[in-house]
Amino acid sequence: MVYWFGEPIRPHLERMRRSRGRGALWGAGFVLAVLLLVAGIGVSRRSGEQLQEATRALTHTREVLESLADISARMSEVESSARSFAISGKQSHLNPFYTAAKSVPPQVDELKHLLRSDPGSLESLTQIEPVISQHLKVMKDMVELGNRNLFRGFGQRGLTDEGSKLMEQIRGALSSMEKEQRARLAQQQAKLAAKTDHVELISFAGSALAGVLVLACAMATFGAVHRRRKADEKLDRLLGSMPDGLFIVNAEGKIVSSNAQAEKLFGYSDRELQGESMALLVPERFRQTQRQYYAGYFSQRSGRMPTTTLELCGLHKDGREFPIEMSTKPLALDNGSVVTSAIRDITGRKQVEKQISKLNKELELRAVELEVAYKELEAFSYSVSHDLRSPLQNIDSFSQILIEDYANRLDSDGRDYVQRLRASCQHMEEIIDALLALSNMMRSELQIEAFDLSALANTVAADLKLKNPDRLVDWVIAEGLSVEGDPQLLRVVLENLFGNAWKFTANRPRARIEFGALPQSNGARTYFVRDDGAGFDMARAASLFTPFKRLHDQSEFRGTGIGLATVQRVIQRHRGKIWAEGVVDRGATFCFTLTDDGGAPNGRNHDSTPPK
Template sequence: MQLPEQDSMASERIVQATDTGERLAPSFTRALVSSVVGLLIVLGSALLVAMFWQGSASTEEAARQEVGETLNKTLGRLRILLRAAEMTVASVERIVRATPASGDSLQPMLESALAAFEQRPELSYLGIVLPEHGEYGNLERTATGEVLLWLFPGARPRDPNVRTFALMEQGFVLRDASPHDGYDPRRRPFYQAALNSTAEGTWMRVYPWVVHGGDSQPLWGFSYVKALHDEAGGLLAVLDSDFDIPALNGFLGALADEYATRLHIIELGTTPRLIGAPEVGRQPLPLPAELATLLDFPGDTFVDRLVLDGERRWVAARRMELQGGVPWLVVVSHAAPLIEAPLQRQLFQVLAMGATIALLLVLVSVRVARRFGRPLRELERRVARLGLCRDGALAAGKASVEGFRETQLLGEALDRMARGMHQEALAREQRLASLALKGAMFDFTSAAIFSLDTSLHVIEWNAAAERLFGHSRDEVLERPVGDAVLTPEGPADWAAILATTGTGTFRFVGAQGAFDAELRLVTFMQEAREVHTLVLNDITEREQAQARLQAFNTELERRVGERTAELRAINQELDSFCHAVSHDLRAPLRGIAGFSEILANNYAASLDEKARNYLGRVQAATQRMGDLIDDLLKLSRVSRDEMRRQRVDLSMLAREVIADLREAAPERRVEVSIEDGLYAEGDIRLLRVMLENLLGNAWKFTSNTPDAHIAFTALADEGDTPAFVIGDNGAGFDMRYVNKLFGAFQRLHREAEFPGTGIGLATVLRIVNRHGGYIRAYAELGKGATFQFSLGRAES
């Protein structure tokens, strides 16, 4: 047992070590836990090394199988891609055999082939060559996704111009016509390859293409070509579908991302070339030496680890032969990590088990260490607190050091020492806290505060006063306040200021100019002298977040009035413009229609079949133009006519519309079911137009449907607003194009199938919007369409 002098020396030793930062021996708890953790690390490391060596061999076969499966899936996708191009040519072949092939029919044949071309987004070109003059037409998909139609005259003696058409929403539109540059596809390799191939067609090796459209960069690609012959063996046409090298690599890039792999395609032959790889641009590259080692592997498939691009990878390769005998070598590769995935999973499982065991051991160790180390740590903390208390901090109360007799006696001695130090520090801390609180309140408030003695000299000046008046505390202390605080007229009236009761408002001059201040005066006695403390808040800015707001509101009202008047004038001008355009367009249309009718009635017998066909087209186009003008005027009126809201019987309106449709087409047999009691709030004239368009569409698109059926019903209420449904079992449409359905001039069917102007559903949308409702469409090709709509509160 230590003597009291020894206790004192030990305590001083701990305090000195705390003050000087001297390094002490580690605690008992830390030493015990560190030893256990170190043992666990050594054992776990040995176990992981053993598992790694054992598992690396077992996971190699799994890696081989994985890269082989990726190769099989890649080959399957490539065969689908190539077969898709061959099927596209087969679709075009049916079009060509069903159409008399001539220069005049070349564009219509390509337009008929557009659907097949659009279904193959990887294709770059789809072309038709006519053998007589070498006239050539093709569909091109540019790098930006735009679809073009090219017509080359070849050696045609008439109209030797190259024409380019761009696909727009309304169809192909002429973009450019330029003189023929001498291009004759019959002299190109793809034409000769088609003539020399079998009846099934053939794939060609990659070759340089002739690039039209001003692009001077070289471009290579490969083609599937097929020669079409008639029953007598005569050549009808040559068809080609083409992939340029960027398109091929775009397809490969998507596959590589999907399979998390790297893909290469090598075209085999006398000089093997790299045609598929991330680094391949617009033309093939020479075969890298790393891939050249794969050219002569024995057997059907190669699977092994190789170094590619400076990285060790699992590589699988297999030869693939295209129709016509073009050989490819397809190569897939995965990174070959030091630890394969199956081994990683085993390691993770062992790590999880090891971590659980380690955690349990650590918890046990901590428990044991805490039982022995808690009294020692408590003594250490008490000694440290004694040192802090000597520096002015509050000493803690008595804490338990039970567990051992020696530590209990030592703790009691430390407690007696701490109580004496605590009493001395307490009073000093209370004084410091009071001063700190007053200083914080004085200097950190946003209000300017300064104090004056009876002779109006400054005795306090806070930071906010420094900012407001532009004078530092050292500049104004013990000086007359009139030197620092002035009014716009000169010296302040301090008698009036010091006579303030409650709160007053005064105007002063500060660092930023004159300002209005809200002032509060507090007078008290300090050390037998009277002290005046003034608290000022600058209210100038608040009078200004109010004057500006009032001016803004006034200006906003003025602008709203101006814009309202402008919109009213614009609407009136648009109405006048629509009527004027209608009148100006109808006059020439009536002339065209009249003269066309005279030609048809008086001179039809003297015209040949082609001329009569042209005349019929003119009359149909004139009628369509007139219908389009009528629909546009209806659309304009729908948007601008004044609303007259009332309760409308939609069931009655629908029956009237159906009756008109039956009268116009008495030969139609359509089952129509209209639910009774369908009412809505709205403009009866606009709602009739809406039903005429929706029911008219249902009537029109069921014209080719046996047992046609149209239904008009109501759904359950959506709040206070009912919803209605018009459905049919007609032609329907592709839901991919539903976003185009309600746009003006948008048509999802050809004019020859279902005539119309493309304005009806745009008119319906505007009527529904004016009534504050919504409309949605659902359909499936060949199974009908359904339109659901509601009519909310109409606009005023």
């Protein structure tokens, strides 16, 4: 036996051998642990990539669902705004209509881009896209009829039925695509859940080898929970801020949950409503109808469950009744199908509809009165043109005979009286002609076309110069003024306004008449005719456009008192406004617009002071 320092050496060698063996075993274990860690990292990385792919697929499907919901909501807003405007004629309904109609085509293109990797759904969208375009066209036609107040008289039922059929077809197609996407979403969620479990298993195994991975996993889990909690809180705030009462109802017609607005509408808290029948919220006479409504809705579970709307009478906790509108749509959950019912108080809308109905009746009566008035006006025009003109012509003719054949028998006063008589007859005939012209003009149909207003103004000015070529008048007419309107009627406007400027500057040794236009902030233009003539007192400006009201004596300036009234009627028929400013002996400025959104009736949008 060999000894080492008095002890047997073999036990030492055996311990050394065993120590080396344990070191090698620990080294192999460490290498194996490192290999396992590397392998775990590799597997975890691959699983993570698969998880990301599943998440992207899930996010993509959700984006598709959101896009489908946005398109459906915009189409509903288009139809609702178009109908509201066509019925009420209120311009406030046009902004949401045009906004929604303009946003639909880009949303459809965006959805087609999202579905580029899904040929089946892309084909379904391509098939329904022409129907969407047709529906938008029908709604625009309805708005155009509403703009001309023709919706009730022409095409109301046709446009309404066509729009409803197209909308049902669109909703059906979108709902079918949504159902397919939700099924895909459920599959992706299951796949994502499986991938998540796999990753968590690998993370757990790796945590035994590296505590850092455990900490990272814990932090990631905490972050996910925190985000989920934030998302739930955001959803709760969103539901609480909704203007409608929102109810989640199961197949038995029982309330599963409700939002804060539901308590404001009906007086019941969410705790009080849970488990109660929706029939609690309507009067007894409507409860059977509501039960049948939900029963019929859930009976379609095997087929397509559409979004439906029903108008009922709501019942508050205090017994008060009020009109409501209930919209119901399906909501698929893991534990079965439920529906969401959004209930809105439509008391204000019903009051508006009642007021509209009352106004429509008043308008019908007014239309009858206007028709009678037009017939009376035609009879008056006939009477003026035949019954009054003939006696005046007789008086004028006999007066002329007196002058020509009996002048030597009349003294100077008698001849003067006869001349005055003839002048009065001729003035009366001018008034009759002006009245007939005004009547015919108001009954004639507008012939709208684009033309050069500057050229027309130069023509009218040239005609005035020919009547009195010796007068010194500086004409300043802006060039390049193109408008859309009735050329004949607008010629009447310029003839009257230029004629007045010509007439009331007659006492000036050298007069100035200006015609031009100033742009407004809304893109329209304000036209003006300015002179440096007799002017007028602004205190009497309210009488300017009243027939037969004259601000100057007949002996000073001749006229019928109909010209400015005629001008005002023409401007009004072009949906414009006219107003005037003047200073005695310093001139006058007449301003007018040719659209209902141009200019300002207070005359502050241009310098009305006549040039010196």
